Amino acid sequence: MRPTSTLLIVDDEPGIRRSLGEALAEEGYTILKAERGEQALELLHNPDSEGIGLMLLDVWLPGMDGLETLKQTRALRPDLPVVMISGHASIDTALQATRLGAFDFLEKPIDLDRLLLVVGNALNQKRLEAENQRLRQEMDQTRFFMAESPAMKRLLADVALVAPTEGRVLLSGENGSGKEEIARRIHDLSPRAKGPFVEVNCAAIPEELIESELFGHMKGAFTGAIRDQKGKFREAHGGTLFLDEVGDMSLKTQAKVLRALQEGRVEPIGGGGAVGVDVRVIAATNKDLTEEIKAGRFREDLYFRLAVVPLRVPPLRERAEELIQLAEAFIARIGAIQGKSPKRLGPEARDTLLHHDWPGNVRELKNLMERAMILARGSEIAPRDLGPLAVRHLTEPDPFSFPEFTSLKEAREWFEGVYIQREMKLQNGNMTRVAERLGLDRSNLYKRLKALGIEARES
Incomplete structure (x- = not known):
């Protein structure tokens, strides 16, 4: 498949503009040219400039030089990759260009194969970043942070305060209440948002494997270790490590996690030496860790390391103000995934939802709405589509229980x-x-x- 991107060549030498333009045009690129930095910025200010996919920019230009042009380009179009070119630039100039955000630096005379490789890599990275942004937006649409209830408003206000910091967070709350989604929101609002978000479910990994999962191992360290494994701490380097159900870790593993947090280093099983890691840890639990500490099942020193900022995720029964909104949001999303028109919640179905105590929290509500979308016969969800939930609701009150009347x-x-x-x-x-x-x-x-x-x- 031939490339279709538009490239902007900025160089004051007509011969360079012509030779680079012809070579790149033969590869299928559309070429724009400018001989001064001011002219290049003029082109970028044009509403049609969104089609420009990459800039080749000379360092030495009359008037505004290449570095200043680069700086203003990054402010105007931070998504636009810029490749610097020069015939007599120093290493300091190249380093300065890199610090200002240049994708790469090519020396004149430019090798054509090298040029095509760099241009291709820059455009591929731009496409990957755009796809990553699209996926993030899709993920955000699957998360529902309704803040109609006082409890949820308080939580999201606290999240907004703690997210930009490096403080460790301990999320407590019932199963299904949305602790992972809150952890992801903290990550997305943090300076580490472009880094990885790595989740470890401590309750789902056998005790004999969790150390390998967290800290990695060397090939041959134990039976079945057929290759080196980095471990989740190293995978999360530069980002966030989410330790879900941290209260289910053994005391032995807790000691190693504590050491990793204290030293900022992890040592894979089987040796290889300690490796420095830069991660922000967010932990979550459905247990009362203070009671676990009293029972000797959780280390107090680890608790204080994890709970720099403790946050409680409220259960759904404390969020009645947003229950129907959440249900309707799930219905709309499920309808879009299934390619069906969203159904309406009938008044009796709404009443049934409002009277339920939601032991499974948001996860239970989501699953129930998916079932109702499948079972509903018409355009409206009725109590019969809610299965056992409706039966429990209908059998709880006595239909003939009401006050005494005189008329x-x-x-x-x-x-x-x-x-x-x-x-x-x-x-x-x-x-x-x-x-x-x-x-x-x-x-x-x-x-x-x-x-x-x-x-x-x-x-």
Whole structure:
């Protein structure tokens, strides 16, 4: 497949512009040319300049020199790879260009094979970075950080404060509450966002293998070690290491993790010498580590190393304000993945969700919405599509349990009040939607609320 990128050649020598342009055009590239730095920046300011995929920039230019042009180009188009070229530049100049963000440095006379290799590598890296950004955006769309509840607002405010720092974070919370997603959010908002995010589930790895998984091993260190393995600490170098279910690590492994955190170095099993690592550790647990310390199952010194900033992820039952929003977000995403139109949550299904205590938290809600999308027969999700959840909800209350009334009129008003208040709750206080659901004008709805002594709290 022939390349289709547009390259901008910036050089004050007409012969260089012509020879480089002809050579690159033969490879299928579209060529733009400029003889001064100011002219190159003019081209980049043009709205059509997004098509320029790479710049070849001479160091020595009349007027604005190449280094200043590079600096302004990086500010204007940080995604644009710039390859510097020069016939008489010093090593200091090359180092300065690299510090300013140049992709590579070529000396004149330029070897054509070397030029094509560098240009190809620069464009490939640009494509990979764009793809990585696209994947990050897709991942962000799969995460739901609704902040309608006071508990979630407090948590995300704390995350915004701690993320830009290097402080270690210990996340506590029930299974399925979203600890991993919070850890990823901290990483994405940190200066390490471009580095790797490496997860280790400490509860899922056998004790005899977890040290190898964390610290790596040398070939032949034990039976089955047929090749060297770096280990998760080294894989996360420059990024974040997420130790999930850290409370399930053995005391022996805890001691080695503590040493790695203290020294900033790890030693693979089987020798090879200690290796320095630069990682930020975020740990998570569903256990009360203070109780584990009292029971002698967790090291107190490791706890204080990990819990520089302790954060609690609230369970879903404490986030009722965002429950329906989360459910609808999951429905929309599942519909997009399955290629189906999203279904609506019916009022009875909403009521069922609001009355559930959610022992499996967000993970349970996501799985339930996926099941409901499969089972729902029409465009609306009904209680029957929620399986056992609906059965539990329907069998809990006694349908004939209500106050004593002195007349049928009083009973009717009681039922009308309960029914309207339930709809207000299901519609999150949106009185326009409540009126539509009840088949009333907004003015008539407010009159009924006043007559029934119900306070209207518009959201």
